[in-house]
Amino acid sequence: MADKSDHMADAVAWYVKLTSEDVSSADKQAWAIWVNQSKQNAIAWEEIKSTLSKFQSIPSDIGMSVLGRGTNKVDLNRRATLKHIALFAAIACPTGLLLKDNFLSSFYYDYSTKVGERTQVMLSDGTTLALNTNSAVTVNLTSTKRVIKLHQGEMMITTGHAIGLDSPLSIETADGNVVPMGTRFNVRKFSEFTRVSLYEGKLKVTPKHNDIQHYMKANEEVDMYTLDVVPNITDQKISDAWLTGYLEVNNLSLKLFIEELARYRPGLLVCHPDVHNIKISGAYSIDDIDASLNLLSQTFPIRVQRATRFLTMVLPAT
Amino acid sequence: MGITNSSANELVSQLYVHHHSWIFNFLRRKLGCTHEAADLTQDTFIKVMLKDNLKEVVEPRAYITHIAHGVMVNHVRRKEIEKAYLECIKHQPESEYYSPEAKAIVLETLFQVDEMLDGLSAKVKKAFLLSQLEGLSHSEIAHEMKVTVSSVRKYIAKALLHTLKKRD
Structure with a gap:
């Protein structure tokens, strides 16, 4: 090789x-x-x-x-x-x-957010689209098809009563597509797959390079790879709390928790290996990361050190 | 695992106790500023602490000197870039790059990129910067630098490969 x-x-x-x-x-x-x-x-x-x-x-x-x-x-x-x-x-x-580049977003995508930003738009067909941090979509609504493509990041979609357009709606990512049937659902692009979380209604999920079709019911969550659709096997379901500015977790390791928080803030946020396994539950602000970190350091044996403006470290308490 | 972790912590605190003051003095002599020296001493120990093969370090004094030296070189380079940057925006008081956030982000990017370009010859660097920052075409760069188009392509390829290797 x-x-x-x-x-x-x-x-x-x-x-x-x-x-x-x-x-x-x-x-x-x-x-x-x-x-x-x-x-x-x-x-x-x-x-x-x-x-x-x-x-x-x-x-x-x-x-x-x-x-x-x-x-x-x-x-x-x-x-x-x-x-x-x-x-x-x-x-x-x-x-x-x-x-994948933020700088290009405004030229290339129809809607995009920077790190730490969140936005909500209603499309001309009545579909509501909420974009989480560092996300980018293109939207193409015509009389024959309606396509919303998620290029990176995470979005929550609430389908409306199709105004004017009754062409089929399809949500696409690099991993495949999702066809909603009157629903509210969250789509998040990870590097290897797309996680689809359904809160209401029904969805049809089709991976890009496979003909199989997976039908989802409410409260189901799946990971769509280009070749297959599998249930999310981790015990962490994606919460829609980000819509209101919170990261909601249940018994999540500090390592993964910090990785999640880091999505919302430019620069590096790292966690010392000795405190990786502390379990975190609750809702933490994603709009004020410093407040969330302070709260953590009051509750758990950790301390937060800002090494530079760009590097913040979560360390064991001394 | 608990044992190795706590002994690693133990090791770090021992290093800190034994080496803190001379590192601080070393940096203060080099920089001529107590305040900066204190900051960089802190940075040095954070770097030391984040190493996972700390136990294999045979000569802690040499090792820490090495790290402190790296921290200092970076610091000096950062100051140099900041100075060049401030010099550059001095004449544009209306510039959007005056805001502290923009300044911080641009400076950090400049610093990273400067490090990626470090080690390239002046010609190679210039050809690459003209293509990336000014968006000039190969022949425009050739004209600008009075070299052939095929040289320009070689320069750009060389610079790009260099920056890619520096990332690893």
């Missing part, structure tokens, strides 16, 4: 080729074949995207003078970095590779 660095070198060569002025559509097709050929290729490409996304959040004038210090400076006309955004949008979508 090829070494990881080979995939990286290939991915870099593809990137350079695709950003050339003379890139042909045959090149793009060849790239699409390459990226879908193996998981390693796809991973290498994702790494390039996430590495380059760092640059895209830097204002170019500031970046040139700060990062380029030492290299001789030139006077440049200001240009937007939109070229690269266009590149990724153009070649990433047809193959289903997702843009």
